[in-house]
Amino acid sequence: TDLQCLTIEELRVLAAQRMDKQTRDYYNEGADSGSTLAENISAYQKYRIRPRVLRDISVIDTSVDVFGTKSSMPIGAASTAMHCLAHPDGEIATARGCRKQDVVMGLSSFATQTLEDVKDAIGDTPMALQLYLFEERDHSVKLIKRAKAKGYKAVLLTVDTPVLGRRNLEIRNQFTLPKHLRIANFANRDDGDSADSNTKPTASEAGYHDGEKRVLPKGPIRFHTHAANPTLTWEKDIEWLKEQCHPEMQVWVKGIATGEDALLACHHGVDGIVVSNHGGRQLNGALATIDALPEVVQAVRSQEKKIPVHVDGGIRHGTDVFKALALGADFVWIGRPILWGLAYKGQEGVELALQLIRDEFKLCMGLAGVTSVKDIGPEYLVKIDKSGFTSRL
Ligand code: HOC
Numbered sequence: 001t002d003l004q005c006l007t008i009e010e011l012r013v014l015a016a017q018r019m020d021k022q023t024r025d026y027y028n029e030g031a032d033s034g035s036t037l038a039e040n041i042s043a044y045q046k047y048r049i050r051p052r053v054l055r056d057i058s059v060i061d062t063s064v065d066v067f068g069t070k071s072s073m074p075i076g077a078a079s080t081a082m083h084c085l086a087h088p089d090g091e092i093a094t095a096r097g098c099r100k101q102d103v104v105m106g107l108s109s110f111a112t113q114t115l116e117d118v119k120d121a122i123g124d125t126p127m128a129l130q131l132y133l134f135e136e137r138d139h140s141v142k143l144i145k146r147a148k149a150k151g152y153k154a155v156l157l158t159v160d161t162p163v164l165g166r167r168n169l170e171i172r173n174q175f176t177l178p179k180h181l182r183i184a185n186f187a188n189r190d191d192g193d194s195a196d197s198n199t200k201p202t203a204s205e206a207g208y209h210d211g212e213k214r215v216l217p218k219g220p221i222r223f224h225t226h227a228a229n230p231t232l233t234w235e236k237d238i239e240w241l242k243e244q245c246h247p248e249m250q251v252w253v254k255g256i257a258t259g260e261d262a263l264l265a266c267h268h269g270v271d272g273i274v275v276s277n278h279g280g281r282q283l284n285g286a287l288a289t290i291d292a293l294p295e296v297v298q299a300v301r302s303q304e305k306k307i308p309v310h311v312d313g314g315i316r317h318g319t320d321v322f323k324a325l326a327l328g329a330d331f332v333w334i335g336r337p338i339l340w341g342l343a344y345k346g347q348e349g350v351e352l353a354l355q356l357i358r359d360e361f362k363l364c365m366g367l368a369g370v371t372s373v374k375d376i377g378p379e380y381l382v383k384i385d386k387s388g389f390t391s392r393l
Helices: 008-018 021-028 035-046 090-101 115-122 137-149 168-172 220-226 234-245 259-267 289-301 318-326 336-368
Strands: 047-049 064-066 069-071 075-077 105-107 127-131 154-158 250-256 272-275 309-312 331-334 381-384 390-392
Touching (some): 008 336, 035 289, 075 090, 105 115, 154 234, 234 250, 289 309, 318 331
Parallel strands (some): 272 309
């Protein structure tokens, strides 16, 4: 037990002391005023747990199936960008932490270590590759082939980033990747040492310019701010992606926030959905993910083939995990808490973040009177309104 750090909130504070301002701002901020980022967290307070008692809870099983394999708990390390900013050991330390905790990891397309090295570090523990589909398809094809060859279980196509959200601190700080780091899975591209590597983006560069020819630029910062692809569609791109990935890798869409899009995802034959608003970093003013989850779950359950639904955003407590599962999620992903753990103590900090959430979740299950994840349902929650009135779900 690390007596300095007994909660994810304490981990946030400890991590903040170890990161430089640019990194801290990049990881911690949300788009615009940050209200969606804040609501992702606070929306969990609208729910209270209805505990059941006098049930034998001496044996609690937190394990679940994810991507066709078993995971020790319904919680994974979400794909977040550029881990070497947080700690020199980067994604490899995150992977080792996940391996130790037997927890699935998502790797960002914008990782600072190669997908091969990170997979080697995590061993047999399953991994998914978060994907941006660029207009220039050759690169995506290569990335998919490499992930397949390395045994990645799924690609998580990010669909909430057709253009980059406006992150004001990122713009003000003129966020750039330090020269010694690289966007490792683009290493074949000239992404590290080119003359414009340190070119600072202007505010107008952090967005999409209508009519501009979109080519992948050279320097890392330009890569990050210009790489979004505004042309993606269900019809054109999901079918293409399935052809590239199946049968070896599943195809998931990450960034669904409505029942309508959940139905389209089902109709287009994706293997799963992640309800996400990109950690509040894209469309500010969007619904908190826990508030979007019920309509997505309802849409998916109306279909004959029921695909899994995951959720991320704002999970800071084991009780949040319990609430998300009670509202119909099959699995949750945590992003910033993992980065904070990594910044705090590298691999050990990642393990700490996962252990804290695991312990809280297991304790919550026991105190709520549930011994198996599959039994967590809406009967364990009430919704509480602003006047304090509760309603059953
Ligand atoms: C397509 C370019 O997910 C973030 C990361 C990286 C986004 C790059 C988008 O900063 O939220």
